[in-house]
Amino acid sequence: MPKLKRSESDERATDFVESLDRGLRLLQCFGATAGPMTLSDLARAADLPRATARRMLLTLQRGGYVSGDGKLFSLTPHVLTLATSYLRSSQIIAVLQPVLDRIAIAAQEISSLAVLDGDDVVFIARGGPTRIFSGGLEIGYRLPAFCTSVGRAMLGQFDDADLAARLNAMNRQALTPQTETDPKALLARISADRAQGYSLVDREAEPHFRSISVPVRRYDGVIVAAINMGAHVDRVPAQELLDRFLPLLRDGAEAVRSQLL
Known part of the structure; x- marks a missing residue:
């Protein structure tokens, strides 16, 4: 049986990385208020399940973009490398x-x-x-x-x-x-x-x-x-x-x- 060709919409759906999109959305939520934010506040702001938000935050923390003690989380200066890459390029x-x-x-x-x-x-x-x-x-x-x-x-x-x-x-x-x-x-x-x-x-x-x-x-x-x-x-x-x-x-x-x- 011949292989069906994927449509452009199918390819776009396959190429979309939902976890990356969620992580970036979570980073943007830090600008909503000044100072550290709780896990619950961040999950609510990003419209994510609490467990999902926690996994994202721990991943971002391992990458050096977020610091936290398990209860309160803050952005680190390392996040500025994202903006610097745009400005320099x-x-x-x-x-x-x-x-x-x-x-x-x-x-x-x-x-x-x-x-x-x-x-x-x-x-x-x-x-x-x-x-x-x-x-x-x-x-x-x-x-x-x-x-x-x-x-x-x-x-x-x-x-x-x-x-x-x-x-x-x-x-x-x-x-x-x-x-x-x-x-x-x-x-x-x-x-x-x-x-x-x-x-x-x-x-x-x-x-x-x-x-x-x-x-x-x-x-x-x-x-x-x-x-x-x-x-x-x-x-x-x-x-x-x-x-x-x-x-x-x-x-x-x-x-x-x-x-x-």
């Missing part, structure tokens, strides 16, 4: 870091690089007038894409139909009194930002902060990231973002286009 960071530093020195403000991750943006690099930072968004910090200038700059890569579907499906909880949450209004704003080539968001993600961003495109025009600069509303007016920051951001994004594959 990312072509976007390698290419953009000198640009961020140059822009930051020219403007005497912090500049940031972000990528889209589902419905969120994640900040993966930043530059400053000095290498010692006193403020700004930390690397790894996440924010909703719909209400941030970097997020809107990257959401502009989708056509209006796809964008409308994404906006309707995502959680659009207001972060400040100024946050726009209406999907039709957001669609109009992001479409306008796409046309003008930048996004300016005023106090929608943080109460006293405004920022401006431009998309970063690779060699073929596809948007792969966004770079931004921002400041406290009492210190930098919106017009200064347009007059002083926007040209620097545009020049920086254009300068690396041919280098991104």
Whole structure:
């Protein structure tokens, strides 16, 4: 009897390693609260049976990613090797870091690089007038894409139909009194930002902060990231973002286009 060919869905199901998925899910649960967590709390947060969570934690402990006494568990610094591997292997960071530093020195403000991750943006690099930072968004910090200038700059890569579907499906909880949450209004704003080539968001993600961003495109025009600069509303007016920051951001994004594959 001839051997039946497996379908792509069958192959995907076979290739999926459920235990690895559970272990990674468990690692992510540590960020929910500060300090050590109990086995029961972690199992509940990861939606896993207690016995399964215990086996996962003991495996992670043997690998050096978790420490614990059997009752309370914490992440170890070794878990940072996972993030470091991404940061060191990312072509976007390698290419953009000198640009961020140059822009930051020219403007005497912090500049940031972000990528889209589902419905969120994640900040993966930043530059400053000095290498010692006193403020700004930390690397790894996440924010909703719909209400941030970097997020809107990257959401502009989708056509209006796809964008409308994404906006309707995502959680659009207001972060400040100024946050726009209406999907039709957001669609109009992001479409306008796409046309003008930048996004300016005023106090929608943080109460006293405004920022401006431009998309970063690779060699073929596809948007792969966004770079931004921002400041406290009492210190930098919106017009200064347009007059002083926007040209620097545009020049920086254009300068690396041919280098991104």
